[in-house]
Amino acid sequence: MGSKKTYILKLYVAGNTPNSMRALKTLREILDLEFKGIYALKVIDVLKNPQLAEEDKILATPTLSKILPPPVRKIIGDLSDRERVLIGLDLLFDELSGLEKEEYSNHLKALEEDNESKIK
Numbered sequence: 001m002g003s004k005k006t007y008i009l010k011l012y013v014a015g016n017t018p019n020s021m022r023a024l025k026t027l028r029e030i031l032d033l034e035f036k037g038i039y040a041l042k043v044i045d046v047l048k049n050p051q052l053a054e055e056d057k058i059l060a061t062p063t064l065s066k067i068l069p070p071p072v073r074k075i076i077g078d079l080s081d082r083e084r085v086l087i088g089l090d091l092l093f094d095e096l097s098g099l100e101k102e103e104y105s106n107h108l109k110a111l112e113e114d115n116e117s118k119i120k
Helices: 018-035 050-055 082-088 098-119
Strands: 007-013 039-045 063-068 073-076
Touching: 007 018, 018 039, 018 082, 063 082, 073 082
Parallel strands: 007 039
Antiparallel strands: 007 063, 063 073
């Protein structure tokens, strides 16, 4: 990764459920490989801190929220789809050409709409 952005991430989990643990394990693998120390990760257990989930409008767990760099992005699920996580964190975006960026932006919008429909 060429840029030196610092990523601020929050992972919202509900206790030690299998999905929560899988999301944390997968995220740590991605962060160790792709971010190499240029990130801050805060894991928030919504069972212990429901007010934090409410403040950040978290409706489902696990949810990964990228706070910085902007724009804020939320990824819902166990993060097993590595490409989707990288797109959501804008890691793949910088390396793409103009047409590919447009396709990925459309893909990302579709994923966000899909996530929103799942929690309604």
